[in-house]
Amino acid sequence: MTDRTRILLLSIWAGLLAGPPVVPSAGADERRNVLIIQTDEHNFRTLGCYRRTLPDEQAFVWGKDAVVETPAIDSIAQRGAICTSFYATSPVCTPSRAAFFTGLYPHQTGAHTNNQPLHSDIVTFAEVLRREGYATGYAGKWHLDGPGKPQWAPERRFGFADNRFMFNRGHWKNFQLTDAGPRVGARDKNGAPSYGVADADEQTFATDWLADRAMDFIREHADQPFCYHLSLPDPHGPNTVRAPYDTMYADMAIRPPMSFSMSKENPAWAAVGGKNSAVKFNPALMTLYFGMVRCIDDNVGQILDTLAELKLTDKTIIVFTSDHGDLCFEHGRLNKGNPYEASAKIPMIIAAPGLIPEGTRVDQALGTVDFAPTLLSLLGKNTAHPMAGRDASPLLTARQGEQWDDVAIIQSSGSSPSWFAVITDRYKLVLSMSERPWLFDLENDPDELKNSIGLDQNRDVVRRLATRLRDYARSQEAGFLNAKLKGQIESLLDK
Known part of the structure; x- marks a missing residue:
């Protein structure tokens, strides 16, 4: 069976489960901009808008006062929709990102495991929009072009015409903009790029530097429709952040989550990175994690202010999401890779003025594979190929009479999960x-x-x-x- 045949069968299966095909919203503005802000390894409980959807014992797993406030990200949810059961189709960087950009399951994209490249003939939602005349661009971590590291501006752009500030992989903390192009600012004793923070400040720290590139693009293309993807490598480890965020939560009392010591059974699938034993609780890691999240939120606030200044807020679909979660000591573990909530459940917040009512809450189960068809439907665009993901725009736009099957399927990485x-x-x-x-x-x-x-x-x-x-x-x-x-x-x- 060929790849194209498999994709077609998968699309037919998805259509049968999702019910009758969805017609794009009437009056969808073809000139709506798209801004996607994607973080890496982000625990949903660190966002105020998600804590408000949870009972206290779930919202404050590290302690009643152990929280980071995220007013800018929360404001996106207030103006649009928050999806409370949104999951990484495969909770590891490469396969989750592959599903997000293509609307296909990871094993259909070739990028089923970290550092595996995306098939060259796949058309992403960005390519669909580029063909429609959108200015498209990308800054930050990509992780879909093989093992290259950092590998700036991969040759295969997948619809992101301006990918000067796209790097393939790595969790760098310090960037510089030179006459020869972008480079990692921190270096080890041998002169090789390192993950060190070094002397990073509000101009060179990764989150700030990448957010600045996004704002530059928005200003440059304010008079035409654009689609920009800002992919921040934080709050993925190493848990380091520039001042003042590195000490902002240093005095906070942080306790281990209840599941840290209460898990009586350790399923084999709970192993992270091949290890199935609990890690030692280290509250300092959480204070720095919170600092990274707060730095992200402050930069999101600046980006939102830029849109408002240019009078683009009502013309722009704004998405805040992540590629997968971080256990952050839940079940005695860190990082991701298993189906526990903190590993697999991720933020998905979408504001689309005139399309999505303010304060919308979607509780039905969704996955990253559902994003591309949903976005294109909101924009009134046709997909370039059959997609396995489902169009969830009826849930977001509160259209009546639509039936929805409340099931999402996620899987481990690998061609045979x-x-x-x-x-x-x-x-x-x-x-x-x-x-x-x-x-x-x-x-x-x-x-x-x-x-x-x-x-x-x-x-x-x-x-x-x-x-x-x-x-x-x-x-x-x-x-x-x-x-x-x-x-x-x-x-x-x-x-």
């Missing part, structure tokens, strides 16, 4: 090659401490979610599921 999670707003079924099936009831067990797979009252839920995974797998190429995972699905369906 080792685990899958089938998620609704309330339930999460996890099947793994190395573990028995798990079911989390996120309403009654938000810390994901109990396996509720064997409870009689959950039998119908388990069957429904297992059926969805079976149908999804059948739409994929042969060998997508190994015999053990197929056997788990059939066993759940027979109960």
Whole structure:
């Protein structure tokens, strides 16, 4: 079976599950700008707008006063929609980003694992808009062009015409703009680029420097439709940030999350980076993480002010999101790569004046694979190829009469994933090659401490979610599921 045939079958499957095709909103303004701000490894609980959607014990997992305020990012949510159950289709950088830009599942893009390049013939949403006459640009981490590091301005642009400030990978903290182009400002003793902060200030620290490039682009293209993607490498580690953010939360009392010591079982799929043992709690890492988040928010505020100054706020769709989460000591772990909420659930905030009502809240389960078709639908644009993701614009625009299937499927990285999670707003079924099936009831067990797979009252839920995974797998190429995972699905369906 060819890649094109697989993509077509996947698209047909997605359409059957999502219901009848959605017609773009009437009167969609073809000249609406698009500004996407994407962070890296961002725990959703660090944003005030997400804390307000949670009960206190979930909103303040590091302590009642252990919070960072994010007024600028929160203001985007107030003017538009907040998606409370939005997940990384694969909670690792490269495959999640591949799904985000293409509307395809990671194994359909070639970029199914970190440092694997995106297939050259794939058309992203940026390329669709470039062909429509949009000025397009990108600044920051890309991570879809193979192992190059930092690799400024990759030759394959995927629709981002101005990619001078795009670098392929790395979590650099200090940038410089030279006559020869951008460069990493911090250097090790051998003169090679390093992750050090060095003497970074408000002009050279990565978050500030990249935000400045975004504002330069917006000013330059204020009189034409544009699509700009700002990809910030923070708050991904190393947990370092410039002054004054490095000491802004130094005196804050921070405790470990409840799940840090209460996890009685450690599923094999919970391993991060191949390690399944808890890390030692270090509150200093969280104070610096908070500092990175606050620096991001302050720069978002400057970008929003620039749009307002140029009278572009009402003409611009503004998106704030991330590629995946960070456990931040939940379940005794750091980083990402498993289906726990803090690893896989990510911010998705969209403001689109005139399209999305203020204060909209979307609780249905969505994934990064759903972003590209949703954005293009909001803009009234047709996709350039069949997309596996679903058009969620009816949820955002509150259109009546639309049926929505509240299920998102996410998977581990790799061409043959080792685990899958089938998620609704309330339930999460996890099947793994190395573990028995798990079911989390996120309403009654938000810390994901109990396996509720064997409870009689959950039998119908388990069957429904297992059926969805079976149908999804059948739409994929042969060998997508190994015999053990197929056997788990059939066993759940027979109960």
